[in-house]
Amino acid sequence: MAKLRMRQAIVAALADEMERDGSVIVFGEDVAAAGGPFKTSEGLLERFGRARVRDTPISETGFLGAGLGAAVTGLRPVVEIMFIEFLGVALDMLSTEAAKFRYLSGGKLSVPLVVRASAGSGLGFGAQHSQTLETWLYATPGLKLAVASGPRTAYGLLRAAVQDDNPVVVLEPRPLYGEREEVETGDAAVIPLGQANLCATGDDVTIVGLGQTVGTALRAAESAGWTADVIDLQTLLPWDRDTVFASVARTGRLVVVEESPRTGGWGTEIAAAVAGECFGDLTAPVTRITAPDVPVPFPPELEARYLPGPDYVRAQIDTLLDSGRLPVPWWETEGLGA
């Protein structure tokens, strides 16, 4: 057990997998000589050599496609997409090619490919470098998608992803790279994909978070007049319906906290499933707390409003519990975004 920053936990996960399996290779922009723009591959080049740790040109289609080709021919590539937005120019290789290869080979091929990408707002990167974009990947059978919420989950989920025989995307919330936490390393710390984690327990409401909204939800619950089950979904595709449904059956209320735009956000799937499957258990409207339907603004004052913070989440849940009605998002209260 050691106190690690999330970026160090990622290095540790990569190193542990490269150590145990010689077919694991790492490539992406600036990952080798520079150790990664966010220092998430620091020291790997020195330790594992140039054959297995490679810098690529700035050409996501080329190197993500190469990751697929390498994955179906015996390697286990971990490909870094520096900002999740950069996947846009290469989405074909992931959604249309990699996710279909198992199916289109009649089960003869498997695709042990991992795509890591930094994601999310909060650091002043502006509209084109601050999105989470899970929804680009969400409706893609054949793909798995996990999101780290801190050093411990970054380590455990990444190791599980590398061990998986399917294409797996692991999103890393950029503001969390510097977060520190006690992290158990080793095989026992692998977090199976598809399992959520109940991080806090309470009676009044089930809060489901993903990535950096898990911390937001925990902080919101700390000083609240209610208690909550806080669930870190950990894996969005496939998501752990059992854990969420069991919690809602107990609390009777669901609040999903998302840092992405409201329309079409990942929480729509959770909300729809709970509204349908847990209909008889619900004592309040299923609630989504999200960002507004706007690009991520640059000024820190506005970005802080874009991202649902602990105080806002707490206040929205106060409203839900007090009134039994759906809380109105702040921008509607202020007459914005009509």
Next chain:
Amino acid sequence: MTATEALLDRRGGLRDRVARLERMLEIRALEDRVQALFSEGLVHGTTHTAQGQEAVAVGVAAATRPTDVVTCTYRGHAVALALGLTVEDVLGEIMGRTIGSVGGVGGSMHLCEPDVGLLPTFAIVGAGIPVAVGAGLSAQLRGGDDIAVAVFGDGATNIGAFHEGLNLAAIWQLPVLFVCEHNVYGEYSRFDLTTPVADVSVRGASYAIPSATVDGQDVDVVVAAVEEAVTAIRAGGGPRFLEFKTYRYAGHSRSDTAPYRPEGEMELWRERDPIDRFTERLLSEDALDAAAADAMAARVAARVDEAVETVKASPVPDAEAMFRHVYAPNRSR
């Protein structure tokens, strides 16, 4: 003989020049039959046939080996048959029956047979190029002298995946052979309307990849060019690029009658038909006599007829098939 051995036997048979002619005839016969089966309502959806391009497919297959990995386009029936897939494997997919190479769920554009190196064929233009580069990376790290082959059309040379793939193969000096089937048309548009160079091999050269433009209508020439390139690649010489000038007799897909062709163009290419030219050469060399040629044609026709009946008798996949193979089960590692 197991199914795999049979595929390898079909592939290995291409060492023989006469067998190359027979495979080209088989491709032509199947492609012609696919168009007929559409009219009979036995094939639905779309399909992209490759009549006229047989020499490139067979030449590439003859000069490579089954442990080399191949990526190929949605106009892939010819390459698949050349690599060793049977008529039933290919037609089974075209007709969506369980006997097809991926159990019928793929269709005409999605053929696959790892036993002879064929990755699932790509329905997105250019997508197979970076994937072949990755297969080349595997081969390089594995050691040995296997290579990867990317087969694509002239239309793919305008998409980013082409340029990114070539660049990556060049800087990493990967064992990849890039094969452009320059068949004059990218979908419905003539090459010169979409592309500012006459020979796409200059684009290979621009990435410092030794590149050449070659007659794709002469299977002997194709084999010689591929053998030379492959020998250099296997020796550690990095990627090579071959552009084969060929011609697509059919339209882009089944619904395209290709009214955009200039008058007389088809006739000019038909005069250089790869099957006719090769047949005449083998006859003139006494490598084949007229009786053997007739017997070969009859044998191929019978094989395709038989395959059509076999595939017709093969069941449509059941609903369970569409839930199969979405994810790989994880082995414990």
